[in-house]
Amino acid sequence: MSTVGRRPKVPFWAVPVLVVLPVWAFIYIGTLRPAEPGSLRARGAEVYAAQCAACHGSQGEGAAAPAFDAGAVFQTWPSFEDHLEWVQLGGARWAERHGPTYGATATPVNGAAMPGFDGRLDDRDLVHVVLYERTVLAGTNPDAADDERLRNVVAAMDNDPSMTLEAAIHASADLPQPAP
Numbered sequence: 001m002s003t004v005g006r007r008p009k010v011p012f013w014a015v016p017v018l019v020v021l022p023v024w025a026f027i028y029i030g031t032l033r034p035a036e037p038g039s040l041r042a043r044g045a046e047v048y049a050a051q052c053a054a055c056h057g058s059q060g061e062g063a064a065a066p067a068f069d070a071g072a073v074f075q076t077w078p079s080f081e082d083h084l085e086w087v088q089l090g091g092a093r094w095a096e097r098h099g100p101t102y103g104a105t106a107t108p109v110n111g112a113a114m115p116g117f118d119g120r121l122d123d124r125d126l127v128h129v130v131l132y133e134r135t136v137l138a139g140t141n142p143d144a145a146d147d148e149r150l151r152n153v154v155a156a157m158d159n160d161p162s163m164t165l166e167a168a169i170h171a172s173a174d175l176p177q178p179a180p
């Protein structure tokens with residue numbers, strides 16, 4: 001029998017496969033997406049409890065050191081990059097590099113009262129703890145683009161352990177930003 005001019009028929013058994021395939025693909029792609037914020041924050045909570053809570057309070061309510069709650073973090077640090085640099089350097093090296101005050105509030109640096117963490121925590125833990133302070137302890141970031149960029153940095157470093165902090169920050173700036 002000639003097949004010229006006839007479209008090959010989809011075999012009967014293939015129909016359920018073709019129906020299920022898009023659903024499967026959707027579920028599969030879902031597993032490749034970066035972890036949801038809940039699990040992103042879990043690492044930051046551990047680091048915070050071990051390294052920061054003694055001075056800043058277990059809920060960021062402040063103790064010997066300033067509080068992070070009620071938006072205070074966003075007034076001092078509108079940009080996550082400056083916040084991150086402060087945690088890396090600590091007060092003493094911050095003052096050497098940037099002068100006697102820190103943050104958008106121009107708060108006076110009290111010597112080495114705040115330790116630097118770049119030698120104690122790896123870059124991945126540093127971004128996790130900054131994310132934790134900015135999303136869990138501080139409330140809602142008024143700058144949605146800044147919030148999105150930090151989440152992208154954390155997700156990029158989690159998805160690719162060879163990714164450097166510098167490369168992750170650079171990549172986050174190139175991604176489309178959410179509408180204001």
Ligand code: HEC
Binds near residue numbers: 072
């Ligand atoms: C030994 C006590 C101590 C520890 C531990 C500590 N801090 Fe601090 N931190 C301070 C002090 C004190 C200040 C206030 C800075 C100053 O007076 O120079 C400060 C300030 C800050 C600020 C600026 C707050 C503001 O709005 O003024 C941030 C952010 C911060 N710390 C983050 C962290 C993080 C993240 C950790 C854990 C990785 C941490 N700190 C661990 C003592 C500490």
